[in-house]
Amino acid sequence: MVRSLCVIAALVVGAAQANEPARTAFTFGDGIAQVTEAKTRGYLDALAKYDAALSSAPDDVGTAVARCRFIGNYADEESGDWMPEATEAFESCSRQLHERWPDAPQALLFEFDTLWGEEAAARGDALIKTAGQWQASWRSELLTKTSYAHQQAGNNARAGELALMALRLGDASRLAAAVEYLSGLGKFDEAAEVLAKAEPAELPWEANERVEAALTLPDPKIALAELRRFPQAGEGVNVETAARAYIRAGDFASAQRVLKGAPGKSEAIKALKFDAAIGSRDFTTAVAQVDFTNTRNFTANLGRFAKLAVRAPLTLFTPSMMAGLLICAAWVMAVALAPGVVLVPAHYRGLARRLDGKVNAPLFPAVGLWRAWYAAAVAIVVPTVVALLVEPDAIVGMIEGKVTAAPQMFRAFLFGEMAALLLLLPALFGTNRRQLIGDRAALRIWWIVLLMWGALLCIGVVLTWLQTWLGAGGETAQTRMVAAMVEGGAEMGGPMLSLLILAFVGPVFEELAFRGLLLGGLSRHITFGWANVVQAALFAAIHDDPPRLPYYFAMGLFGGWLVRRTGSLGPAIALHVLNNAFAVGLLLWAR
Structure with missing residues (x-):
């Protein structure tokens, strides 16, 4: 009986083994192990040679040093070559390298x-x-590596x-950074x-x-020349970079060619396609880049419009x-109606004051x-609106907090202010000469104007000190815009034009x-004190310069007081002209 059971068991085991698939001679794991073994053996053989x-x-x-570099190539656990x-x-x-050669340039x-x-930057500066x-060769390597750091x-x-x-020592690997540095210093010819x-x-x-880097230079042809120096005639260079080089050099057809296959969803690509199309007078393609449903880039589309x-x-x-067109019309209407938020309650x-028998004496009867x-x-x-039509890039840049070329900023301001002044x-109508420029009585308070100007300068100094003490930067989009306008005016017609x-047309307006x-209108309906505060607050707000908001507010209050004191705008205009002339003079002197 036992013998029969053993025979049956042997038959079952034999059948099961017969049905098992044949074992693969060389598995996936075997391959990995073989490569790892060969890699380890190769690493150890090379190390033995070092x-x-x-x-x-x-x-x-x-x-x-070469031995340490070799070992380091395999010491990173996140690398596929790690051992x-x-x-x-x-x-x-x-550790041994540092202990054995602490001052050797190669070891350092x-x-x-x-x-x-x-x-790395601090260590590199110390080594230099x-x-x-x-x-x-070692100094240039150190300079290059510290530059990267x-x-x-x-x-x-x-x-x-x-x-x-490093470039002056013969290492051109950081040529672009050197060119941008020279460009920033204004050394365009050397760059x-x-x-x-x-x-x-x-x-x-x-x-x-x-x-x-070449695009930072004022000569528009240098970037295109550098693009064409590349052995593959620009092939492989970033599409945006190549397109900018072509557009800046006025080769709009080539810009459209390189942009043709580029996906148009990127805002940067859409902007370049628009500029290339405008330059080529391909207005159909240009219109296609205007999309007001893209609310994220509304201002850019407004500029294209x-x-x-x-x-x-x-x-x-x-x-x-x-x-x-509908959006712009709605915006103009909304902004034009916005003063009603203040003027309707006034x-x-x-009306309520007149019912109480309180009637204000108007500053200007006709207003x-x-x-x-x-x-x-x-x-x-x-x-x-006028500046947007004259220099759309300048206004869009200003809205986005960026400043475009100085002449553009100046032209935008010039045409915008002149159009507003004429309107x-x-x-x-109805105001007389005395109310506008003053009389002898107004001239006799020149010393008060100077005192107020001195007070404004003191306020400016205190605000600057506070910003420095708090560690806050005083530069804003407004200050950058003013500096650009001063520079642009000086470039176009000399310092006197700026x-x-x-310093005159702006303050007068x-x-x-x-x-x-x-x-004048507010003071007919509310007390002069409140009217002066409201107009000064609006004057400060329209300048959009938060760090200097108290300065503009004080200027508005001082100007309003001078109008009330003299019955004319002449002293207030003089104070404003003094303030702007001083600021413009400082900017021109710093050029």
């Missing part, structure tokens, strides 16, 4: 490679101070300075010269960096442009709330609008 070379020349720091044996070996090798450069960001006796740390100026020093003398870029990323409206008015009848407050409303609407709407003149427009019509 050890043998170092044994035969124990004082050869170059071999010691467990290398991690501890790398730490030991680095090797240690430098293990640092990153601000730590002691590297005067190093051979040129400063770029990682966000210090582009220092990065460019070091890149230029163009180092670009022209350098060998053409060999890799696309390198060519891309050089073209980007304004450009097309001026260049090709017939495009206003296309659907996308009609949408922009009207009803005036009422309707003229005040008109003045406020003109001051808010007209300069922006304001009809509202002054003074004439910014603002005083007529705020201290003349707005204050």
Whole structure:
């Protein structure tokens, strides 16, 4: 019986083994193991050769550094080349290298490679101070690596300075950073010269960096020349960079060619396609880049709409442009009606005061709330709309907090202010010469005007000190815009043009609008104190310069008081002109 059971069991086991699939001779795991074994063997064989070379020349720091670099190539656990044996070996090798050759340039450069960001930048700067006796190749390597470290740390100026020093030692790997640094210093001829003398870029990323750097130079042809120096005639260079180079040089057809296959969803690509199309007078393609449903980039689309409206008015009848026209009309209407938030309550407050028998003596009998409303609407709407039509890029940049080319900013201000001033003149009908420019009595308070100007200067100093003490930056979009307008006026017609427009025309317009019509209309209905505070607050708000809001508010209050004191706008205009002339003079002197 037992024998029969054993026979049956043997038969069952044999059948099961017969049905099992044949075992693969070489599995996936076998392959991985074989490669790992070969890799380990190759690593150890190479390491043994380094050890043998170092044994035969124990004082050869170059071999010691090469050995550590080799081990370090396999010591990173996140790398696909990582080997467990290398991690501890790398730490030991680095320690021994530092202990054996603490002052050797090759060893110091090797240690430098293990640092990153601000730590590497600080270490590199310290090494540069002691590297005067190093051979040129080691110094240039140190300068280049420290330049990269400063770029990682966000210090582009220092990065460019070091890149230029390395370039002068023959290392052109940071040529683009050196060119941008020279451009930032205004040394455009030198920047163009180092670009022209350098060998053409060999890799696309390198060519891309050089073209980007060349785009910072005022000569529009340099970037295009650098693009064409690349061996593949620009192929492989970033599409946006290449298109910008073509557009800047006026080759709009080539720009459209390189942009043809680029996806149009990117805002940067859409902007370039629009500029290329406008330059080629391809208005159909330009209209296609205007999309007011893209609310995220509304201001950019507004700028394109304004450009097309001026260049090709017939495009206003296309659907996308009609949408922009309706949006702009609605915006103008809303902004023009906005002063009613203040003026309508003032009207009803005036009615209540008259019912109580309280009647204000008007500053200017001919000026009422309707003229005040008109003045406020003109001051808010007209300069922006006119400037948007004249220089859309400047206004869009201003809305986005960026400043475009200085002449553009100046032209935008010039045409906007002049148009607003002309439209304001009809509202002054009924005012006389004394009310506008004053009389002898107004001239006799010149010393008060000077005192108020001195007070404004003191307020400015205190605000600057507070910002410095709090560690807050005083630069704003408003200050950058003013600086650009001063620079643009000086470039177009000399310093006197900047003074004439910014220190005279601007103040005259603002005083007529705020201290003349707005204050005059409000003071007929509410007390002078409240009317003065309201107009000063609106005057400060319209300048959109939060760090200096108290300064503008004080100027508005002082100007309103002078109008009340003298019955004319002349002293308030004089105070404003003094203030602007001083500011413009400082900016011109600092050029």
